[in-house]
Structure formats: C-alpha cells, structure tokens
Amino acid sequence: MRKLNLTIIIALLTSTVLFTGCVQNSKSMILENTQQLKVRSYQIKKYNKSKLDIARAVVSTLQDLSFIIDKADIRTGTITATKLLKNASMRITIIVRDKGKSTQVRANAQFASANKMPEAVTEPKTYQTFYSALDKAVFLENQGL
C-alpha cells in the first residue's frame, strides 16, 4: 500500500514537471495577455541622434552580435534580424522612429532554445543588455569609426 502511494506521488511529480508551461488553449497565444504599457516601458529607448544615424548603429550592433539582417526599411525604420546558434535562436525586430528632437528605438524579440519553447522575451534585462550594446555602437559611430 505504501509502495503504491509512493508510485502515485512520483507519477504526479513527473507529470507536473512535464506539463508545466502547457496552456489550456493554444489560441490564447495569438494575442497573449501582455500589458501594453509595461512592455513598452522596457522595450523603448530614446537617443539624441538622427533616425538614419541610429538605424545604421542598430545594424552594426546586430552585426556585432552575429545577427543576420532579414528585412530593413528606412521609411518605417524597421529592421528584423535572426541569430541562430546550435541550441538557441532569436529573432528581433527593431523600429527606429523620428520623434522630433530625438529618435525612439523599440526592440522586441522572441527566443527559443533546446529546452525552451519559442516565446516573447519579457525580461527587461535582455533589452537593457541589447541597448548597452547599441550605446557602444552609437559611441563608435560618433567617433567616426
């Protein structure tokens, strides 16, 4: 009897581990329950440079990070790029917009790895890391390098 109880506990534990992350209805992933304002707060950064300068800096940052550019359009300021590693992949879209005296950059990314299903990147830290790489590219561009 005691053995049976233990078997049930183990089975339950294993199934909990296996099915965590599963959603009740896969259609819920179409819109996802994101908080618009919060998402924007960490995806956006402003720079006091022209739109073209920032767009070029974004492209060189993506190259620094070993991304391949999939799409680019200066009118809408859209740049989409992909990075593939053996066990992980990331797709990122960056929109550069002219906001009068400053330029606004917004990045959003999705990430997948061998033990992680593809999902939107929601950790602000990842975006901060990207923007610190962009800061360096903007600096280098300023120096004419």
Added chain:
Amino acid sequence: MKRYFNILILTFVGIFISGCAQTNAQQMVNLTETSLKERQLQTRNYDTTQEDKILTSSVATLQDLGFNIDEINVDLGIVTCSKTRDAREIGQQVGLVLLAVLSGNGDVMDSADHTQIIRATVVTTPKTKLKKETSVRLTIMRVIKNHKGNVLNVETIKDQTIYKQFFDKVSKSVFLEDNNV
C-alpha cells in the same frame, strides 16, 4: 523506500543538470570580448565616398559567388543573401561509413553533414568623419543539415581568410565596374 528516494533524487538532479550550460535570451544580445576584433576582421574600407558604387560592386561579387539576394535596402546599405550547397566532407563520410559497417548501425549516417545553407549580410556605410571612405562589413553564418533535413550544426564564420578573399573580390569587382565589365 530508499530505492524510490534514490529515483526521486536522480529525477531532480536530471532536471537541474538539463538546465545547465544553456544559452539564455540575455546571452544572445550580450557583446563578447571578441566582438570588436570580429568587427575589424569583417570590415574593409574603400577609398571612395560613392556608397552606391560599393554597394553595387558588393552585390555583383555576391552574385559571382553564387548567392541569391534575399533583401536589399539602399538607404541603409544592406544586402542579405543566401545559398544552399553541398556540405559532405570526404573524411567525415569515410569515417562514418566505416563506423556504420563496424557497428552494423546504419543510423550512424544521420550524423553526417549533407547540405548547408549559407546566409550572409553585407552592410556598406559612409565613413566621412575622419577620411573619405566607405566601409563594407560582411557577416556570414551557415546551417548544416543531415540527409533527413535535421539541423546538425549552426555557426558564424570567423575565418580570416574567407573574409579577406571576399574583400579582395569586392576590390576586383569595383575595378571591373569602373571598366564597365
């Protein structure tokens, strides 16, 4: 009782270990120490301010090398291209055939490189602050698949000779364009 406990411990250890040494999203956008060195390796400056001319010559070079153009944007000076090619290497094939014969397991061949998709981005940038130059930066990556189409390896190319050869070809292409060839 002790046996179940051991199984439980092993299960959890397995779960924890499987999370180790994995790439996370933040690492994907983190600059490495070699980033600047790679930037130099991937870049060459040409003594002209005619960015369009360098862009056209780069596209022509990519065509010389058999790439198909996927995306091009003149304003940002971006060209992205790709090609699919043979990835079979004699050494690897012979080794795996021998292994398959010795082990009697034909599935060994599933780990043999078969085809590769090569993707590259070329970006031209005017560098007019210090000198009158246009820079060209090339980044290349490739995805290697087996005969079943499963991905075996993905890598960013960092070989100096490959980049050097490409830029030499662009220089030649600029010359050819100048002479209307």
